Amino acid sequence: VQGSFKADIKLEDFVNNSAAVVQTINTWVEDRTNNLIQNLLSQNDVTRDTRLIIINCIYFKGTWRKQFEERSTNENADFHEASGNVSKVKLMFTKEKYLYGENKDLRVQIAHLPYKSDNTHVQFVFTVILPEKGVSLDSVEQKLSSKPQLLQQILNDGYTRTEELLLYLPKFKMEASFELSDVLKKLGMVNAFSDSAADFTGIVSKKDDPAGLYVSKVIHKAFIDVNEKGSEAAATTAIRLTKRRRLASDIKLVEFKVDRPFIFMIRESHNNITFFSGKFLSVPLSYYKRALRKIDVIFLDELGSEAAAATAVIMATKSISFRPKPSPIEFKADRPFLFYIRETRQNLTLFTGKFLTPTNFS
Numbered sequence: 053v054q055g056s057f058k059a060d061i062k063l064e065d066f067v068n069n070s071a072a073v074v075q076t077i078n079t080w081v082e083d084r085t086n087n088l089i090q091n092l093l094s095q096n097d098v099t100r101d102t103r104l105i106i107i108n109c110i111y112f113k114g115t116w117r118k119q120f121e122e123r124s125t126n127e128n129a130d131f132h133e134a135s136g137n138v139s140k141v142k143l144m145f146t147k148e149k150y151l152y153g154e155n156k157d158l159r160v161q162i163a164h165l166p167y168k169s170d171n172t173h174v175q176f177v178f179t180v181i182l183p184e185k186g187v188s189l190d191s192v193e194q195k196l197s198s199k200p201q202l203l204q205q206i207l208n209d210g211y212t213r214t215e216e217l218l219l220y221l222p223k224f225k226m227e228a229s230f231e232l233s234d235v236l237k238k239l240g241m242v243n244a245f246s247d248s249a250a251d252f253t254g255i256v257s258k259k260d261d262p263a264g265l266y267v268s269k270v271i272h273k274a275f276i277d278v279n280e281k282g283s284e285a286a287a288t289t290a291i292r293l294t295k296r297r298r299l300a301s302d303i304k305l306v307e308f309k310v311d312r313p314f315i316f317m318i319r320e321s322h323n324n325i326t327f328f329s330g331k332f333l334s335v336p337l338s339y340y341k342r343a344l345r346k347i348d349v350i351f352l353d354e355l356g357s358e359a360a361a362a363t364a365v366i367m368a369t370k371s372i373s374f375r376p377k378p379s380p381i382e383f384k385a386d387r388p389f390l391f392y393i394r395e396t397r398q399n400l401t402l403f404t405g406k407f408l409t410p411t412n413f414s
Contacts, residue, residue, distance in 0.1 A: 062076075064076070064105075066098055066099070066100065066102040066103065067100050070095065070098040070099070070100075070102070071095060073098055073105075074093045074094070074095055074097070074098055077092065077093050077105065077107055077364070078090065078091055078092055078093055080107065081107065081109050081273075081362045084109050084111060085109055085110075085111045085275070085286035085360035085361075085362060086111055086113070086284070086286060086358075086360065088111070088275040088284070088285075088286030088358065088359075088360035089109065089273045089274070089275055089286045089360050089361070089362045092107075092271060092273050092362050092364055093105075093271065093364060097269060097271065097364070097366060098366070099368070101268070101368040102268075102366060102367070102368050103256070103265055103367055103368060104255070104256075104265065104366075104367040105364060105365070105366050105367070106364070106365040106367070107362065107363070107364050107365075108362065108363045108364075109286070109360065109361065109362035109363070110286070110327060110328075110360065110361050110362075110402065111285070111286045111359075111360045112176070112283065112284065112285040112286075112318055112327060112328065112357070112358070112359045112360070112393060112402050112403065113282070113283070113284040113285070113356070113357070113358045113359075114167035114168070114176055114178075114282045114283045114284075114285075114318070114356050114357050114358075114393070115167060115168045115281055115282035115355060115356040116165060116166075116167060116168070116280075116281065116282045116283075116354075116355060116356050117165075117166045117167060117168050117169075118146065118148045118165075118166075119280060119281055119282070119354060119355050119356070120144040120145065120146045120221075120280040120353075120354035120355070121146070121280070121354065122280050122354050124144065124145040124146065125142055125143065125144045125145065125223060125280065125354060126142070126143040126145065127142050128140050129141055129142070129143035129220075129222075129311065129386060130311060130386060131143075131222065131311050131312070131334075131386055131387065131409075131410050132311055132312045132386060132387040132388075133312075133313065133333065133334040133387075133388065133408065133409055134188060134189060134190070134312075134313050134333060134334070134388055134408065135334065137334070139334065139409060139410055140410065141222045141223075141224070141311075141386075141410030142222065142223040142224075142410075143220050143221070143222055143223070143310075143311065143384075143385075143386060144220070144221050144222070144223050144279075144280055144353070144354050145218075145219065145220050146219050147216065147217070147218055147219070147380055148216070148217065148219065149214050149215065149216045149217070150163050150164060150165060150166075150214070150215065150217050150219065150383075151163070151164040151166075151177075151212040151213070151214060152164075152212055152213060152214070152215040152217060152308070152381060152383070153206065153211050153212035153213065155206055155211075157195070157202075158181075158183075158192055158195055158196070158202070158206070159183060159184045159187045159192075160181050160182060160183050160184065160187070160192055160206075161181075161182045161184070161308055161383060162179065162180070162181055162182070162206060162207075162212065163179070163180050163182070163217060163219065163308050163383045164177045164178070164179050164212065164321065164394075164396070165177060165178040165179075165180070165219075165221075166396075167282060167283070167356065167357075168282075173322065173397055174320060174322065174395055174397055174398070175320065175321050175322055175395060175396040175397050176318065176319065176320055176321070176393060176394060176395045176396070176402070177318075177319055177321045177392075177393070177394045177395075177396050178278070178283055178316065178317070178318055178352075178357055178391060178392070178393050178394075179207065179316065179317040179318075179319055179391060179392035179393075179394055180221070180308075180310060180314055180315070180316050180383075180385060180389050180390070180391050180392075181206075181314060181315040181316075181317075181389060181390035181391070181392075182308065182310055182312070182314045182383070182385055182387070182389040182390075183312065183313070183314070183387070183388070183389070185312070185387070188313075189312075189313040189314065189315065189331060189333065189388045189389070189390070189406060189408075192315070192390070193315070193331075193390075193406075204324060204399075207317075207319070207321075207324060207392075207394070207399070208324070215380075215381045216379075216380040216381065217307070217308045217380055217381045217382065217383040218307040218308065218309075218380045218381065218382035218383065218384070219308050219382075219383040219384075220307070220308070220309040220310055220311065220382070220383065220384035220385055220386060221278075221310045221352075221383075221385045222278075222310060222311075222332065222352070222385055222386075222407060222410055223278065223279050223280065223352060223353045223354065224277075224278055224332065224350070224351075224352050224407060224410060225275075225276070225277045225278075225350060225351045225352070226275070226276050226277075226330060226332070226350040226351075226405060226407075227273075227274070227275045227276075227350070228274065228330075229271075229272075229273055230271070230272045230273075231269065231270070231271055231272075232270040232271070232272050232363075233245060233267070233268075233269055233270050236270060244266065244267045245266060245267050245268070246266060247266045247368075250264065250265065250266035250267065251264070252264065252265040252266070252367070255367075265367045265368070266367065266368060267365060267366070267367050267368075268366050268367065268368040269364075269365075269366040270363065270364070270365050270366070271363065271364040271366070272361065272362070272363045272364075273361065273362045273363075274286065274328065274330075274350070274359065274360065274361030274362070274403065275350055275351070275358075275359060275360045275361070276318075276328060276330065276350010276351060276352065276357060276358065276359035276360075276393075276403055276405065277350055277351000277352055277353065277357060277358040277359070278316075278350060278351060278352005278353060278356075278357040278391075279351060279352050279353005279354050279355050279356065279357070280353045280354005280355045280356075281353055281354055281355005281356040282353075282355045282356005282357050282358075283318060283350070283351065283352050283356045283357005283358055283359060283393055284351045284356065284357055284358005284359060284360075285318055285327075285328050285350050285351075285357055285358050285359005285360055285361070285393055285402065285403045286358070286359055286360005286361060286362070307380075307381060307382005307383055307384045308381060308382055308383005308384055308385070309382055309383060309384005309385060309386045309387075310383065310384055310385000310386055310387065310389050310407070311384050311385060311386005311387045312385075312386055312387005312388050312389065313331065313332060313333045313334070313387055313388005313389055313406060313407060313408045314331065314332055314385055314387065314388050314389000314390050314391060314406060314407050315329070315330075315331045315389055315390000315391055315392070315404070315405070315406045316329065316330055316331070316332065316389065316390055316391000316392055316393070316403075316404065316405050316406065316407060317329040317390070317391055317392005317393055317394050317401050317402075317403065317404040317405075318357065318359055318391075318392055318393005318394055318401065318402040318403035318404070319392045319393060319394005319395055319396060319399070319400060319401040319402065320394050320395010320396055320397060320398045320399065320400030320401075320402065321394050321395060321396010321397060321398075321399060322395065322396045322397010322398045322399060323395060323396075323397055323398015323399040323400050324394070324396070324398065324399010324400065324401075325394065325395055325398050325399050325400015325401055325402070326392055326393075326394055326400060326401005326402060326403075326404050327359075327393055327394070327395070327400055327401050327402010327403050328350065328359045328361065328392070328393045328401070328402040328403005328404055328405065329390070329391070329392045329393075329401055329403055329404000329405050330350065330390075330391060330403065330404055330405000330406050330407070331388065331389070331390050331391070331405050331406000331407060331408060332385075332388055332389055332391065332405065332406050332407005332408050332409070332410075333388045333406055333407065333408010333409055334388070334408040334409020334410075350403065350405060357393060359393060359402065359403040361403065385407070388406065388407060388408045389406065389407050390404070390405070390406045390407075391404070391405055391406070391407060392404045
C-alpha cells in the first residue's frame with residue numbers, strides 16, 4: 053500500500069477512542085482539500101465493530117488560461133431549467149478561441165476550456181456538454197449510458213476544432229453528499245457488503261481477525277467552485293463529432309450559451325482522465341444552507357475553478373480545407389449542462405457533474 057499507492061497507514065483505537073479517530077480523519081481531509089471538504093465522517097460512522105477505514109481525497113485549483121472579465125458577467129441572467137422554470141444566474145461571458153465540437157446523434161455542443169499549466173505534458177481542461185435547445189439533459193445521459201464508448205469518443209481532441217466562441221457560462225458553487233453503498237450494490241458489488249459472503253483475507257488473515265471483514269459503508273464528498281478566474285475543486289460506436297465546413301455565404305453566428313442544464317468535467321486531456329464530473333440542473337437552495345452531510349463541492353467563476361472530493365470506505369468485522377474566417381460561435385450555458393475538469397494529455401477526468409439549477413452566492 054505504501055510502496056504502490058504512496059498511502060499512509062495509521063493505527064487507531066476504534067473501540068475506546070472513536071471520537072478522536074473521527075476528528076483525526078476529518079482534520080486530515082480538511083488539510084488536504086484546502087478546507088473545502090469538512091466533516092467527512094460523523095460520530096455514527098465509527099463503531100466498536102469498525103476495523104478499517106480507507107480514506108481518499110483529491111483537490112484541484114485551476115486558473116483559466118483565458119480568464120473572463122468580471123465586468124462582462126451578467127449578474128441577473130436567465131437560466132432555463134428542465135422543468136420549464138426560468139431562474140436567475142450570474143452568467144460569465146468571453147469571446148475567445150476554444151476547442152469546440154458538435155454531435156448530431158447526441159444533439160449537443162461541446163467546449164473545452166483550458167487551465168494554465170507550467171508542464172507541457174499535463175493539460176487540465178473544463179469540459180462542458182451542452183444539449184441543444186429543446187433537448188433534455190436526461191436524453192443525453194441515457195444515450196451516453198447506452199453507448200459506453202461514445203463519451204470517450206466525443207472527448208477526443210480529434211472530434212473537435214478550434215473555433216472563436218461567444219461563450220456564456222454560469223458562475224457557480226456546488227456541493228453534494230453521497231452514501232455509496234446502495235449504488236455499488238446495484239452495480240454488482242454485493243458480496244463486499246455482506247457479513248457472510250465478503251472475503252477480505254488478502255487484507256486481514258483469519259489468524260489476525262477470525263471473524264473477517266466486510267464493507268459497512270462508503271461515504272463520498274466533493275466540492276467545486278467555478279468563477280471568472282478559474283476552478284477550485286476539492287463496443288465501439290461509429291459516431292463522431294462532425295466538422296462543419298461553411299462557405300462565405302453560409303457563415304452565421306453560432307453561440308455557446310450555457311443557459312440550460314449541462315454536464316461538466318474537470319479532465320486531464322492528454323491521457324483522457326476525468327477527475328471531477330457533475331451536472332447543473334437548476335438553482336439549488338442557498339449554498340450556505342449546508343446539509344448535514346455535504347460532499348461534492350465545486351466553485352466556478354471568471355478566474356477559474358476549485359474542486360475537492362473525498363471518499364471513505366469503512367470496513368467492519370462480520371457480525372480540414374480552406375474557408376473564410378467564420379463569425380464567433382456562441383456557446384451560452386443558460387440551460388442545464390454537463391461539465392468535466394480534465395487533464396487532456398493523459399485523458400484523466402478529475403471532476404464531473406451536471407448543472408441543473410443556479411446557486412445564489414456572493
